[in-house]
Amino acid sequence: MSTVVATMSITLDGVGAGHHVTEDEPFGDLPESTFFRWMNETPDENRAAFDAIVGAGAYIMGRHMFGPVTGEWTGDWRGWWGPNPPYHAPVFVLTHHPRESIVMEGGTTFHFVTDGIEAALARAREAAGDRAVHIAGGPSTTNAYLAAGLVDELRLNINPVVAGRGLRLFDGVGPLRLEQIFLKRASLVTHAYYRVLHDE
Amino acid sequence: MSTVVATMSITLDGVGAGHHVTEDEPFGDLPESTFFRWMNETPDENRAAFDAIVGAGAYIMGRHMFGPVTGEWTGDWRGWWGPNPPYHAPVFVLTHHPRESIVMEGGTTFHFVTDGIEAALARAREAAGDRAVHIAGGPSTTNAYLAAGLVDELRLNINPVVAGRGLRLFDGVGPLRLEQIFLKRASLVTHAYYRVLHDE
Numbered sequence: 001m002s003t004v005v006a007t008m009s010i011t012l013d014g015v016g017a018g019h020h021v022t023e024d025e026p027f028g029d030l031p032e033s034t035f036f037r038w039m040n041e042t043p044d045e046n047r048a049a050f051d052a053i054v055g056a057g058a059y060i061m062g063r064h065m066f067g068p069v070t071g072e073w074t075g076d077w078r079g080w081w082g083p084n085p086p087y088h089a090p091v092f093v094l095t096h097h098p099r100e101s102i103v104m105e106g107g108t109t110f111h112f113v114t115d116g117i118e119a120a121l122a123r124a125r126e127a128a129g130d131r132a133v134h135i136a137g138g139p140s141t142t143n144a145y146l147a148a149g150l151v152d153e154l155r156l157n158i159n160p161v162v163a164g165r166g167l168r169l170f171d172g173v174g175p176l177r178l179e180q181i182f183l184k185r186a187s188l189v190t191h192a193y194y195r196v197l198h199d200e
Numbered sequence: 201m202s203t204v205v206a207t208m209s210i211t212l213d214g215v216g217a218g219h220h221v222t223e224d225e226p227f228g229d230l231p232e233s234t235f236f237r238w239m240n241e242t243p244d245e246n247r248a249a250f251d252a253i254v255g256a257g258a259y260i261m262g263r264h265m266f267g268p269v270t271g272e273w274t275g276d277w278r279g280w281w282g283p284n285p286p287y288h289a290p291v292f293v294l295t296h297h298p299r300e301s302i303v304m305e306g307g308t309t310f311h312f313v314t315d316g317i318e319a320a321l322a323r324a325r326e327a328a329g330d331r332a333v334h335i336a337g338g339p340s341t342t343n344a345y346l347a348a349g350l351v352d353e354l355r356l357n358i359n360p361v362v363a364g365r366g367l368r369l370f371d372g373v374g375p376l377r378l379e380q381i382f383l384k385r386a387s388l389v390t391h392a393y394y395r396v397l398h399d400e
Binding site for chain 1: 212213214346360361362363364365368369370373374375376377378379380383385390392394
């Protein structure tokens, strides 16, 4: 069965996104640089870490990770990533409001799942085959999967910043025991990967 | 002027101590192993990290870091560490209740400071001379110094555990920008040291 990997770029105080996402502010009231300065300014140095975020057989994300639209789907919002998103695989978006799937360029298809995190994971597993399923965020979605014991591996990109506000990874989760499986220091970020131990 | 270094062993969700410290439970409702399994089980591997916690010219700590006694000082509590504490230098304990200084074996003297964090730092700087002043915790004390912009360096020992409750480093602090200056992976912990940037 495919491995379930949660990937997230966070601050040193564990924040993965700001509040109040809008079309102009995908990370809400915190600037994108809080989380992705490393990816934007030092892409060559962090190529492997970027590849560790993408490269899955299927993805799951929360609705705010997909876009700023709330409530019933109106307009034609197709994600933050333009016509050819970096996923190149099925992406299952958690929502309370049904919507037709959207086929994008490059192999990405957005599917909208209204029956909860376990149903989304079942569909993602089926789509991924032997490849990994990535929980792409945001923090609330990742926390829901962590709390349900459904995450095998956690790949954190930790920025040397204290945000002081925003949505926190691990809020409402735990206790959890983990095992560190990878650590790398780059100029603007630390990549720290953990296996979640399920034996307790 | 001496460098001010905050040292703390935390969980992956940023917790540095449990609630409800008692004489039998120095870390409150979280076991000591949550924070110091690395020090107790793998001391040789982590000798340098232990030396980076101690080795200062003077220390500052909060009252719960010194002991479970609250309110007026009663009895003869002399800290958690026995007759010869690992500090071997003056330790300034923040409290609202005056008490005579206590001279311990091995060079440690506990002084009780009732006029706030800046006064404690001034006395610690004077005692430390050219050597560093270490803010030894707990989380509330460290957060007070971080929030006041008085910390130059942060030495974190990050345990691969999500506590899910307890007192959090960085609560009420920030935003802060930092620069990572050291990173080391050990079997049971990650040592991550940061310089706090004061130029913004």
